[in-house]
Amino acid sequence: SAVISQKPSRDICQRGTSLTIQCQVDSQVTMMFWYRQQPGQSLTLIATANQGSEATYESGFVIDKFPISRPNLTFSTLTVSNMSPEDSSIYLCSTDVLGARGAFFGQGTRLTVV
Amino acid sequence: AQRVTQPEKLLSVFKGAPVELKCNYSYSGSPELFWYVQYSRQRLQLLLRHISRESIKGFTADLNKGETSFHLKKPFAQEEDSAMYYCAARGGSRLTFGEGTQLTVNP
Incomplete structure (x- = not known):
């Protein structure tokens, strides 16, 4: 199993600003996903983040809006850039996790853009 | 395109009654099917997957390839089963989720 810590758990942000969400896993994993x-x-x-390579974005999501970092095998960040209320x-x-029964999830970040 | 459909957004049953949450999928190849559950104020967690053919908390799900369905069933619902249930399919590394069914079990 894997324990995933995600922060912040919630935030209220002004439109036009950016927010970076952090995700920490308690074990080394190849792939991390952002939903x-x-x-x-x-x-x-939104995208799949692999360590050592560019993230792979799904249709409708672009790197300029949702830049992702994956500096090592236990950590990733997602930034929501130039936010608008539609990003809430x-x-x-x-x-x-390899060999695990299924995907593990963080507790989520509830974002409200005002 | 890969698609997972849960036709019921809301489902309400009484305690002790049978419950069935429907899931249909449209997927190329042979996807792996899952049910995830999210209890109030808790994170999303795996309930069961079709490969294991298991029963978790009294729930079972049978994969019907002919009907491309993976319905979740429990013969006697309990109040603690009240939660949001998501059906998901995976081909490769990518999970596709259905829209979810909010199950309420009334006393």
């Missing part, structure tokens, strides 16, 4: 969950909707994959969502970090 967005908009109000009343399901989880949507829960952002989740996830990983899939």
Whole structure:
């Protein structure tokens, strides 16, 4: 299993600013994933972060808006840039530990943009 | 395109009644199917996956490839089963989630 710590747990931000969300895993993992969950909707994959390479973004998400860092095998950050109210969502970090039964998730970051 | 569909956003049953949460998928190849659960104020966590053919907290799910379904069932629902349930499919490393079903078990 893996324990994932995500912070901040919530934040209220002004439009036009940026927020960086941190995700720490208690073991080394190859892949880390960032999801967005908009109000009343399901989880949507933003990007996959591999250590030592550029993140792979899903359709509709771009690096300029959601830059991702993956400096080592236990840590990743997601930045939500130039925020607007439409970015108000829960952002989740996830990983899939090799041999594990399934993906593990952080507790999420609830972002409100005003 | 890969797609997971949960037709019911809300499902309400009484304690002791059977419950079935529906999930259909549209996926190329042979995806791995999962059910995830999120209890109030807790993080999303894995409930079960089709490969294991397991029963967790009394829940089972059978993969029906002909109908491309992976419905979650429990013969006797308990109040503590009240939660948000997500069906998910994985092809490669990518998980695709359904929209979720909010299950409420009434006393």
